[in-house]
Amino acid sequence: MNYLFEKHKKSIAYNLFFSFLFVLPLLLANTPYEDDLHRDLYGVGLNNGHGRFIGSILLSIFSFNQTYCFSWFPFSSIFTFALFGISGLLMSNLLHIEENKTLKLSSFIILCSPFLLHNLSYRYDINMSLSFFVLIIPFFFKQKFYFLTLSILAIYFSMALYQASTSSYLIISIIYCLSKNDKNKNFKILNFFFLSLLSFAIACILYKITLIVFNIPITYRGIETIFLKRDFFVLLKNNLVIYLDSLSPITSIKYLISISLFIILSLISLIYYILKNKNYFLIIKLTISSILIFFLIDGVNLFITPTVTDPRTLIGYSLVLYVPAIFLNKIKYSNLKLISYSILLIYSFLAMSSYCIFLNNHEKYMASINNIIDSNFKNQNSNTKRIIIGHIIPTNNKIIYKSFPIIRRIEPSNWYNHIRLNSYYGYKRPNNKEMDKFNNKNEQIKFDIKWENQNLTIRGNDSLILIISKN
Numbered sequence: 001m002n003y004l005f006e007k008h009k010k011s012i013a014y015n016l017f018f019s020f021l022f023v024l025p026l027l028l029a030n031t032p033y034e035d036d037l038h039r040d041l042y043g044v045g046l047n048n049g050h051g052r053f054i055g056s057i058l059l060s061i062f063s064f065n066q067t068y069c070f071s072w073f074p075f076s077s078i079f080t081f082a083l084f085g086i087s088g089l090l091m092s093n094l095l096h097i098e099e100n101k102t103l104k105l106s107s108f109i110i111l112c113s114p115f116l117l118h119n120l121s122y123r124y125d126i127n128m129s130l131s132f133f134v135l136i137i138p139f140f141f142k143q144k145f146y147f148l149t150l151s152i153l154a155i156y157f158s159m160a161l162y163q164a165s166t167s168s169y170l171i172i173s174i175i176y177c178l179s180k181n182d183k184n185k186n187f188k189i190l191n192f193f194f195l196s197l198l199s200f201a202i203a204c205i206l207y208k209i210t211l212i213v214f215n216i217p218i219t220y221r222g223i224e225t226i227f228l229k230r231d232f233f234v235l236l237k238n239n240l241v242i243y244l245d246s247l248s249p250i251t252s253i254k255y256l257i258s259i260s261l262f263i264i265l266s267l268i269s270l271i272y273y274i275l276k277n278k279n280y281f282l283i284i285k286l287t288i289s290s291i292l293i294f295f296l297i298d299g300v301n302l303f304i305t306p307t308v309t310d311p312r313t314l315i316g317y318s319l320v321l322y323v324p325a326i327f328l329n330k331i332k333y334s335n336l337k338l339i340s341y342s343i344l345l346i347y348s349f350l351a352m353s354s355y356c357i358f359l360n361n362h363e364k365y366m367a368s369i370n371n372i373i374d375s376n377f378k379n380q381n382s383n384t385k386r387i388i389i390g391h392i393i394p395t396n397n398k399i400i401y402k403s404f405p406i407i408r409r410i411e412p413s414n415w416y417n418h419i420r421l422n423s424y425y426g427y428k429r430p431n432n433k434e435m436d437k438f439n440n441k442n443e444q445i446k447f448d449i450k451w452e453n454q455n456l457t458i459r460g461n462d463s464l465i466l467i468i469s470k471n
Helices: 002-007 009-029 035-042 053-063 075-094 116-121 127-133 144-159 168-179 183-213 232-246 253-277 281-303 315-319 322-328 334-376 395-403 405-410 414-421 432-437
Strands: 385-389 449-452 456-460 464-469
Touching: 009 075, 009 116, 009 334, 035 414, 053 127, 075 116, 075 127, 075 168, 116 315, 116 334, 116 405, 127 144, 144 168, 144 183, 168 183, 168 281, 168 315, 168 322, 232 281, 253 281, 253 322, 253 334, 281 315, 281 322, 334 395, 334 405, 334 414, 334 449, 334 456, 334 464, 385 414, 385 432, 395 405
Parallel strands: 385 464
Antiparallel strands: 449 456, 456 464
């Protein structure tokens, strides 16, 4: 590993520089996202029922506090981007992609995942990037004992940081096996994959034993596995539907255009390679591998109820484009490869920039709603409740919203908006029962209209204020 870093100093420097450029809009936007606003207001409890005990320990150490942890923003965001960037560089080196290039554009494939925008939005959760990064390291150790030992440690460490990353280990293993496409070494490759499976199984057992021995409960959202459920197949089907729906952003026209040349060139290279080497078994390997990767992207979420599938848990998708990249790398025309990578990068930078503009616009809009409320309700007190009804979206965000479907998935939720308009300004946040009650129009019209425009109607009195969206 030391040799690897010594040999690729310039590549690392380039990678970190462009990773920083990529994170820059998020740093400049400087908007707390979802849970982070709640954490900023109340601190983060370290025993949160997620089973991420190593993550809790690290947060406790770096916060110099055993009860709550504090935001390291912007350093946490820079650290997160750096780790994802270096992870991409490690993947390129592992797969021998762009071997003789100092600036390896393939090293940005991970950062180019549209779903990663969700992971990168969180200021506190450096656990996500760290849990992903450690999974790549064992693959640089070829001796079986070292590979097995380091794999078990890396998977165990990853599970205790952020469980959703863990299935990425098996995706990396599958992609690594695909890169070794010599038809005379199929048995050796299969043996390596089974060794990866063994490592994964042992690490999972050790993690489970740790939870039991140290009485570390996973109580988040009342999650439980579906394996022993009577309606197993119904629950699995429902989880698959949710998973497929979560993948919809990668079917958008703009994203498909951004990867089209990349995929087309890879397919041409793949067909040429198969015909030239008469390696028809590679078609079977690719088919089986693609099916396995598809299910591993969602990983454990397919087998729990209620499922917690959302963009940030689809971290494994960030590895998918390394499959076509293996075959794209065999093309001799470097300019074509440069163009195909550049299109993907330009789209990703545009998506990041648009997303940050979206967040900034949203924050300003919420602040303007607060100002309107303050000017129309003069006698509010700490017990005043502000209830948002409908989908809050500023006019200048609607074009961005339509252009990038991933933003629809990760825009600030109604839960966040209620914290933003209530707790943030010292008011009492309404509960779910109250919010459901005032979704009824018959309840809404009991209150006088205090302010209205084409997007919003504001009704209420000094103890209860309804912000009703017309979107």
